[in-house]
Amino acid sequence: MTTNYSIDCNTGSMGNKYYIMVDKDNRDIRRELRKGMEEENKDWIISSSATGIRKGHSYVIAVSEQAVNDEKFLSILNKYDTQVKKFVWCYIRFEKSDGSRYWIPEEDAVKMKNELENNESIITVSIDYINDQ
Known part of the structure; x- marks a missing residue:
């Protein structure tokens, strides 16, 4: 394709910055995270992504920055050998x-x-279709 383009990555307006990947069949970790959120009265999982985005055999679930710094949240992830990863957002x-x-x-x-x-x-x-003319 011979069209000019520009790429901006990780611009300041991005909301969700962290995520976890959970096997689609592993309901235990999701159940335990929900229970922990209720007990701690914290918002670890970004509400719009509570079920996550299906990617192959996994769900990608956006998590809050609060969660990334929460010991109980991290201990649950550790129990299920799950890691927090950081999104890289790109606009083309x-x-x-x-x-x-x-x-x-x-x-x-x-x-x-x-x-x-x-x-x-x-x-x-x-x-995203934006008409600037």
Whole structure:
């Protein structure tokens, strides 16, 4: 593809920065995390991702910064040999030859989205249509 583009990673406006990957069949860790959140009255799991994003045989669950620094949360993860990882958020912006931004044919965008989501290190891709003209 011969379209100009720019990439911004980890911009300051990103909300969720941390996540855990839980095997889709391992309900015990999810149950124990929910129980721990209730007992401690803390928000370890970002509410919009309580069930997580399905990625292969796992769920990716966004967790709060509060959780990353919480000893009880970390002990539960340790019990299930699960690690907290950090998201890398990237925005890719496409430009027309006249310099206007946020443009790419929808067909190309969908194709790129599908190809990127087949990469195991990419969790999710969303297409955002912003018309700046």
